[in-house]
Amino acid sequence: MQVRYIALRLVEWRAAWFSDPVERLRFLRHKRRVPIRWTGRAPVIFFAVALASVSVALVRPVWRTGPASTMSQPTPRPLTSTAASQPGRIWLVESNDHFDLYSNGLRVENRFAVATKGRAYLVLPRKGLDSQPARLRFDPAGIVFHTTESHIAPFEEAQNSTLRRAGEGLLEFVNRNRSYHFVIDRFGRVFRIVQESDYANHAGHSVWADDAWVYVNLNQSFFGVAFEAKSRPDEIGLPANAAQIHAARTLTDMLRSRYNIPAGNCVAHAQVSVNPDNLRAGYHTDWAGYLPFRELGLCNNYPRPLPSILLFGFSADSLLADDSNSNLRPALEAAESELRQQAAARQMPLDQYREILQRKYREATRAVRSTGALEEINE
Amino acid sequence: MTNSIKPTASALGLDVGTSRIVAAQRLDKTTQYQTQLNAFVTLPFSKLTQGVLKKERIPHLADGSEITVYGDESERFANLFHAETRRPMLRGVLNAEESNSLRIVRDIVSLLTSDSPGQGQKLCFSVPAAPLGATEEVNAHESALKRMLCDLGYDASSISEGLAVVYGELENSNYTGVGVSCGGGLCNVCFSYLSVPVFSFSIGKAGDFIDASVANLRGEPATRIRTIKEEAFHLNGHFANKIHEALNTYYEDMIQSLVAAIRDAFASAQNMPKLSRPIPLVLSGGCVLAPGFRDRFEKILRETELPVAISEIRLGASPQHSTARGALVAALSEI
Numbered sequence: 001m002q003v004r005y006i007a008l009r010l011v012e013w014r015a016a017w018f019s020d021p022v023e024r025l026r027f028l029r030h031k032r033r034v035p036i037r038w039t040g041r042a043p044v045i046f047f048a049v050a051l052a053s054v055s056v057a058l059v060r061p062v063w064r065t066g067p068a069s070t071m072s073q074p075t076p077r078p079l080t081s082t083a084a085s086q087p088g089r090i091w092l093v094e095s096n097d098h099f100d101l102y103s104n105g106l107r108v109e110n111r112f113a114v115a116t117k118g119r120a121y122l123v124l125p126r127k128g129l130d131s132q133p134a135r136l137r138f139d140p141a142g143i144v145f146h147t148t149e150s151h152i153a154p155f156e157e158a159q160n161s162t163l164r165r166a167g168e169g170l171l172e173f174v175n176r177n178r179s180y181h182f183v184i185d186r187f188g189r190v191f192r193i194v195q196e197s198d199y200a201n202h203a204g205h206s207v208w209a210d211d212a213w214v215y216v217n218l219n220q221s222f223f224g225v226a227f228e229a230k231s232r233p234d235e236i237g238l239p240a241n242a243a244q245i246h247a248a249r250t251l252t253d254m255l256r257s258r259y260n261i262p263a264g265n266c267v268a269h270a271q272v273s274v275n276p277d278n279l280r281a282g283y284h285t286d287w288a289g290y291l292p293f294r295e296l297g298l299c300n301n302y303p304r305p306l307p308s309i310l311l312f313g314f315s316a317d318s319l320l321a322d323d324s325n326s327n328l329r330p331a332l333e334a335a336e337s338e339l340r341q342q343a344a345a346r347q348m349p350l351d352q353y354r355e356i357l358q359r360k361y362r363e364a365t366r367a368v369r370s371t372g373a374l375e376e377i378n379e
Numbered sequence: 380m381t382n383s384i385k386p387t388a389s390a391l392g393l394d395v396g397t398s399r400i401v402a403a404q405r406l407d408k409t410t411q412y413q414t415q416l417n418a419f420v421t422l423p424f425s426k427l428t429q430g431v432l433k434k435e436r437i438p439h440l441a442d443g444s445e446i447t448v449y450g451d452e453s454e455r456f457a458n459l460f461h462a463e464t465r466r467p468m469l470r471g472v473l474n475a476e477e478s479n480s481l482r483i484v485r486d487i488v489s490l491l492t493s494d495s496p497g498q499g500q501k502l503c504f505s506v507p508a509a510p511l512g513a514t515e516e517v518n519a520h521e522s523a524l525k526r527m528l529c530d531l532g533y534d535a536s537s538i539s540e541g542l543a544v545v546y547g548e549l550e551n552s553n554y555t556g557v558g559v560s561c562g563g564g565l566c567n568v569c570f571s572y573l574s575v576p577v578f579s580f581s582i583g584k585a586g587d588f589i590d591a592s593v594a595n596l597r598g599e600p601a602t603r604i605r606t607i608k609e610e611a612f613h614l615n616g617h618f619a620n621k622i623h624e625a626l627n628t629y630y631e632d633m634i635q636s637l638v639a640a641i642r643d644a645f646a647s648a649q650n651m652p653k654l655s656r657p658i659p660l661v662l663s664g665g666c667v668l669a670p671g672f673r674d675r676f677e678k679i680l681r682e683t684e685l686p687v688a689i690s691e692i693r694l695g696a697s698p699q700h701s702t703a704r705g706a707l708v709a710a711l712s713e714i
Binding site: 022 | 546550553554555573574655708709711712
């Protein structure tokens with residue numbers, strides 16, 4: 001039944017590619033050449049069954065029979081020990097063209113809202129990465145926190161007009177570029193940019209993993225939440241103000257409540273960003289330190305070894321590794337250490353083991369892209 | 380993934396409604412509509428009258444002692460002669476009491492399609508869904524229309540009116556949702572899942588029911604009531620006069636009946652698909668044009684417990700053309 005359900009969703013997703021209504025109907029009608037069979041509460045459409053085999057083939061990773069096919073994967077580190085509790089039910093109280101109001105006080109402004117295309121992505125099973133088929137998913141799996149790195153005026157009353165002008169300009173820019181799902185401005189207002197059901201261009205080349213799944217290129221799979229802020233690597237402290245943190249807490253709670261997002265999948269952009277050209281982690285460094293996980297109702301994810309290093313053999317970007325203020329430094333060191341242990345356990349030089357993992361990354365990205373699920377890779 | 384559109388003048392969508400017939404055709408990627416009243420009026424035959432009608436190019440047919448003026452012009456002549464227009468269709472199907480009904484429908488269709496005669500052209504025409512216990516009547520109507528259209532040279536097939544609304548308005552949800560057409564004779568409903576109809580039905584309370592009920596209550600001709608309804612009535616709870624108050628009452632009755640029927644249809648559907656998200660509902664047809672209709676419908680629907688979640692309730696982009704557009708989309712998809 002699960003396969004049929006996935007196949008149906010795949011048909012829906014594929015049909016949405018046709019902008020011409022006639023072509024779309026022709027496609028859907030073509031897929032129902034065999035009459036519908038209904039069973040119980042769920043529809044079983046024969047075309048879906050036929051398509052299931054196609055979809056399974058589509059989502060099967062291409063590295064399944066690759067050179068590292070017999071290699072077992074690193075054991076995932078459980079999240080449960082540090083996971084924050086799931087927020088209670090939060091519901092939509094009022095919704096109109098101007099704003100959405102939620103029961104926890106969150107108000108989301110809709111003035112800059114824009115659509116892209118429906119979310120659809122592949123996840124790779126962490127256990128048996130090289131032997132189990134990937135899965136097609138449509139629900140958001142996590143949240144990536146960003147800073148906009150835009151012009152930041154002093155936060156003073158005398159700067160009101162500048163603050164407002166800069167904020168408006170930023171929102172227009174991110175709207176044009178479909179850059180995030182939400183932006184929190186400097187007054188703590190939450191603006192919806194890309195619709196929750198759609199992908200946004202926020203994470204680009206990126207990797208994350210939870211206990212069960214590995215996510216590659218997170219534009220489709222994770223929400224992008226940006227603070228109107230600029231990282232200050234030379235200074236210690238938060239780049240965001242109290243109003244923004246409060247707004248981010250209510251927004252995070254709402255998204256986690258509505259989409260059942262685990263705390264372990266709420267991460268900083270610096271934790272997930274990678275550079276596929278030089279195979280280094282930490283290509284983007286926003287929120288490399290001081291993302292206030294606990295104030296956001298989350299567990300502190302900074303100590304978690306980066307999946308990009310642990311699973312795909314990336315090395316720590318020199319900028320990130322040399323940044324003494326970075327909260328990621330312990331995670332980088334832990335990941336490198338674990339990688340060395342795994343190589344030793346396989347009686348393999350570290351470089352050789354790293355190369356095998358890096359090959360798996362290239363094959364994974366190729367497989368993900370081959371489905372067309374990721375059309376927009378934001379560099 | 381936007382594939383090129385095939386030459387599209389080769390297909391036609393036809394909404395054969397009780398009060399209007401609408402033809403839709405796609406030319407150069409734009410859809411064009413032609414509409415005629417599905418009505419006629421008879422005049423006593425005289426050579427003088429026939430000569431005037433010919434000179435003025437007014438569609439008519441002379442038969443024995445009568446001249447029949449049909450289509451849009453019938454209303455003008457009805458007003459001129461203080462007569463009521465007559466309908467070749469009643470409650471969504473050919474009017475059994477009018478012996479010439481099929482002939483008049485054929486002439487009106489010919490009037491609408493004079494620029495593009497048959498010659499094997501693909502044509503999809505709307506038929507009402509069966510009201511409970513009246514399937515044979517609908518089947519007879521469908522067969523008669525199909526035969527007539529094939530005689531005109533079309534490659535004709537039928538589509539349920541509610542499904543046509545879905546095809547005309549719900550492409551953004553991959554033709555998943557509820558299409559409602561509130562016309563003159565019937566309200567048609569179809570719930571479709573990925574373009575496949577799950578259930579369709581019609582109810583007999585629609586525009587003509589409102590007109591006739593108010594006319595009966597207030598002692599006015601139904602034609603006058605229809606004019607008032609279409610030109611000056613707002614479904615907003617404020618009544619300018621007794622006729623407006625009566626119109627409001629019967630609109631409310633129609634909406635209540637429609638919503639109750641939708642609820643019952645969902646509740647009794649044996650083979651409901653497992654929906655991954657709330658579904659949209661779109662309203663179309665001449666009856667929904669009364670200002671305030673959508674709001675009233677939504678209020679009543681939201682007060683009703685449905686087994687499915689409705690994401691939005693909206694009017695069709697062009698409610699009077701939704702069915703014809705959907706029929707055209709269906710016809711084009713079959714080429």
